[in-house]
Amino acid sequence: MKVLFVVPFPLGKAASQRYRVEQFLPFLQKRGIKYKVAPFWDASTWTVLYKKGHFLRKATGVFDGFLRRALLLLQLPSYNYVFIHREATPVGPPWFEWIAAKVFRKKLIYDFDDAIWLNNTSDENKSVTRYKWQHKTEKICRWSYKVSVGNNFLKEYAQQFNQQVVLLPSAVDLINKYNKLKNQQVERITVGWIGSHSTLPYLKLIEPALQRLEKKHDFDFIVIADRSPELRIDSMVFVPWNQETEVDGLLRFSIGVMPLPDTEWARGKCAFKAIQYMALGIPAIVSAVGANTEAVLNGETGYTCTTEQEWYESLERLLTDPDLRAKQGEAGRAQVEERYALQAYEQTFVSLFS
Incomplete structure (x- = not known):
C-alpha cells in the first residue's frame, strides 16, 4: 500500500498538520505502509507568508506550489490512497481533488479540524479571501472515500455530504512528548x-x-x-x-x-x-x-x-x-x-x- 499526503505546510511548521498528520506517520511505517508527504508551500515562502509585503516572493511561492501540484498528478497512479489535509491548494476551485477522485479514481481521505467552509478573514488574508473558494469543502466531502474530522460539530457538517465520517480528535503523544507534569508549588505564578x-x-x-x-x-x-x-x-x-x-x-x-x-x-x-x-x-x-x-x-x-x-x-x-x-x-x-x-x-x- 502507498499513501500520498497532500498537505498545505512545510513539515514541522503548523500545529494542525503536525498533530493531525505528521505525528501519525510512524504508525504507517510500523505496518510497512509507504507514503509521501507533499506540501503546497515551500519553506522559503512560509517564512514570509504571513508578513506584510514580500509580494513577489509570495507570488512566486503560489506559482511554484501550483506547479508542484500539477506535477504531482503524474505520480497519482502509483498511490492507493490520497490523504488531503484541509485542501490541496489555498486558493481557487478543488481541481486537484476532482482529478484525483474522478479521473484517476483514487480513494480520497479528507481531513480537517476547523470550520473551513466558513469565511474567517484576518488582516493577513482578507485580500485573498474572495479567491479561497470555501464552498469547495462540501464538494471534496462528497468526492471522498472517507472524511476525518476533529470534533462533533465538524462531523455533523461532513455527514450532510458523506456517511463515511470518522471522528479523530487532535491528540497528543503522552509517552514521547507530553510526558512531564507541571510542578504547581512554585514561587512565581x-x-x-x-x-x-x-x-x-x-x-x-x-x-x-x-x-x-x-x-x-x-x-x-x-x-x-x-x-x-x-x-x-x-x-x-x-x-x-x-x-x-x-x-x-x-x-x-x-x-x-x-x-x-x-x-x-x-x-x-x-x-x-x-x-x-x-x-x-x-x-x-x-x-x-x-x-x-x-x-x-x-x-x-x-x-x-x-x-x-x-x-x-x-x-x-x-x-x-x-x-x-x-x-x-x-x-x-x-x-x-x-x-x-x-x-x-x-x-x-x-x-x-x-
Missing part, C-alpha cells in the same frame, strides 16, 4: 496561552479580566506565538514559538487559557490548546464554546467561562490556590489519558486506509 497569529485577537476577550487581576496579584502572563500580541497588559511576557521547546514553554504555565468568541467558526475549534495544557497537568480556563465544553470538565479540570466576571473569578481562584491547581492539573491529565492520547487513536487513523 504564570498564566499562559499558546497559539498563532490567527488566534491572537481572541486574547482581547480576556484583556479586561487580566488587567483587573494584575492590580491585585503578582503573576506573569506568558504568550507563546509566532508574533507578539498588542495587549495593554503590564505582566505580559512574549516567547517566540519554537517546535523544539514547545513543551518546555508550556511547562512554564501554572494556568492555561483558551478564550474564544461564540461564533460558528469558533465552534469548529477542537479545544487543542486546552488538551495541551491538561496533558501537562496544567488546569485550563476556556470559553464555554464548542468542543471546549467537552474537553474541560468545569470545576474539575479547569473552568469554562461565558462572562468577563467568570474569567476573573476562575483565574483568581487558581492564582491563589496551588493545591487546587495541582488537583485540577492531575484531573486534567487523567482526562487526556482517557480521551485524547495519541496511542489510543492509532487504529482509528490506520483504519482510514481500509
Whole structure:
C-alpha cells in the first residue's frame, strides 16, 4: 500500500498538520505502509507568508506550489490512497481533488479540524479571501472515500455530504512528548496561552479580566506565538514559538487559557490548546464554546467561562490556590489519558486506509 499526503505546510511548521498528520506517520511505517508527504508551500515562502509585503516572493511561492501540484498528478497512479489535509491548494476551485477522485479514481481521505467552509478573514488574508473558494469543502466531502474530522460539530457538517465520517480528535503523544507534569508549588505564578497569529485577537476577550487581576496579584502572563500580541497588559511576557521547546514553554504555565468568541467558526475549534495544557497537568480556563465544553470538565479540570466576571473569578481562584491547581492539573491529565492520547487513536487513523 502507498499513501500520498497532500498537505498545505512545510513539515514541522503548523500545529494542525503536525498533530493531525505528521505525528501519525510512524504508525504507517510500523505496518510497512509507504507514503509521501507533499506540501503546497515551500519553506522559503512560509517564512514570509504571513508578513506584510514580500509580494513577489509570495507570488512566486503560489506559482511554484501550483506547479508542484500539477506535477504531482503524474505520480497519482502509483498511490492507493490520497490523504488531503484541509485542501490541496489555498486558493481557487478543488481541481486537484476532482482529478484525483474522478479521473484517476483514487480513494480520497479528507481531513480537517476547523470550520473551513466558513469565511474567517484576518488582516493577513482578507485580500485573498474572495479567491479561497470555501464552498469547495462540501464538494471534496462528497468526492471522498472517507472524511476525518476533529470534533462533533465538524462531523455533523461532513455527514450532510458523506456517511463515511470518522471522528479523530487532535491528540497528543503522552509517552514521547507530553510526558512531564507541571510542578504547581512554585514561587512565581504564570498564566499562559499558546497559539498563532490567527488566534491572537481572541486574547482581547480576556484583556479586561487580566488587567483587573494584575492590580491585585503578582503573576506573569506568558504568550507563546509566532508574533507578539498588542495587549495593554503590564505582566505580559512574549516567547517566540519554537517546535523544539514547545513543551518546555508550556511547562512554564501554572494556568492555561483558551478564550474564544461564540461564533460558528469558533465552534469548529477542537479545544487543542486546552488538551495541551491538561496533558501537562496544567488546569485550563476556556470559553464555554464548542468542543471546549467537552474537553474541560468545569470545576474539575479547569473552568469554562461565558462572562468577563467568570474569567476573573476562575483565574483568581487558581492564582491563589496551588493545591487546587495541582488537583485540577492531575484531573486534567487523567482526562487526556482517557480521551485524547495519541496511542489510543492509532487504529482509528490506520483504519482510514481500509
